[in-house]
Amino acid sequence: MDGAGLVHVGLTHVPGGYLGDAVYVELPPVGTEVASGEPIGLVESSSAVCEVVTPVSGAIVGINPAAEHSPETITADPYGEGWLLSVRPADPGELDSLLTGEEYAPLAGED
DSSP states (O other): OOTTSOEEEOOOHHHHHHHOSEEEEEOOOTTOEEOTTOEEEEEEESSOEEEEEOSSOEEEEEEOHHHHHOTHHHHHSTTTTTOOEEEEESOGGGGGGSOOHHHHHHHTTOO
């Protein structure tokens, strides 16, 4: 979550590693209401397609132009410029159930 209360949604390096270079992304438009755990888009590479699932319910308030115009950024820089979209959470309390980066790392096979 950023300082404005928005959640930036994207892929982690785990699915990005399986995909390789992304070549296409399909995302819903700004203003779309999304529900936690539901598929909201697709990222495609030359070898696979990955569904994008939102971790929170709310409204999409922004789409990353870099992801749309340079999809390879999605997997090349997943924790930086490769974010996909921003969601304004409907219930900020829902964020309490999300993993931190430190909690996620061991589940992703990182030490």
